[in-house]
Amino acid sequence: MSSYQSKREQLNDILSNKEYQVYYQDNRSLLDRIWDKLSEWLGKLLKSIFQSFDPGTTVGNSILSVILIVILGALIIGVVAIVMIFLRKRRLKKLQPFSSSNQLEWDYQRHLAVASQYAMEKEFRLATRHQFLAFLLILDDRNLLLARLWxxxxxxxxxxxxxxxxxxxxxYQLALFFEKTTYGEQQISEEDFNQYQNNIEQWMKAIAQTYQSHTEIGER
Known part of the structure; x- marks a missing residue:
């Protein structure tokens, strides 16, 4: 074996050792690799649109970073919003506002009277419940929905x-507030209840003026 071949084999043996191979390994984290891949893809895309764009420059790299941060931020916000909507829909789908047939048999005026009484006693969670049930019953009375226990x-x-x-x-918003206070144990202040009561009463007045009740339709 020639001296050249012998030295070459020795060099290959040295370079194959672990301490030397580590320099050839990609030691970037997974997030770093994903970021670099996205930067490379976005850089090529921008260069194909703007021929003067050079992702290798400091300015070009800064532009890529800003765009990627904006895109990722928008994606995160979108995912969070979708999850929140999904959770709210699941909550609405599971819980029945009328817990007994007695509550369904009352008319909305009686629920309003009970809500006012609880509000005077500072029992705002119970007041909110009866205020919302009154709202459901006037919607039923005006043929906008059919109230049922289930x-x-x-x-x-x-x-x-x-x-x-x-x-x-x-x-939808009124129902979410009702469920957060009734089932989610959310604390409700007098100001919160007054605002909620005002919103419902405004709708009840508008509904009474716009839609006919079962009785009025029956009389015709």
Whole structure:
């Protein structure tokens, strides 16, 4: 074996050792690799659109970083929003606002009277419950939905969408507040309740002026 071949083999043996091979390994973290891949893809895309764009420069690299941060931020916000909407829909689909047939048999005026009484006693969680049940019952009275013991607020929301989309959107928010205070143990202040009561009463007045009740239709 020639001296050249012998030295070459020795060099290959040395370079194959672990302490030397480590320099050829990619020691970047997974996030670093993903970031570099996205930067490379975005850089090529921008260069194909803007021929003067050079991702290798300091300015070009800064532009890529800003764009990627904005895109990732928007994606994170979008995912969080989708998850929140999903969780809210699941909550609406599971819980029935009427817990007993007695509550369903009352008319909305009686629920309003009970809500006022609880509000005077500073029992705002119970006041909120009866205020919302009164709202459901006037919606039933005006043929905007059909109140039933087994139905959830999501069922009612779905019915309202067929009749009045604006009312349905406000109902959705009112139902979420009702469920957070009733089932989620969220603390409710007197100011919160007064605002909630005012919103519902405004809708009840508008509904009474716009839609006929079962009785009025029957008399005709």
């Amino acid at each position: 139905k959830t607020n999501w069922d009612y929301y779905d019915e309202l969408k067929q009749k009045d989309i604006t009312l349905a959107r406000d109902f």
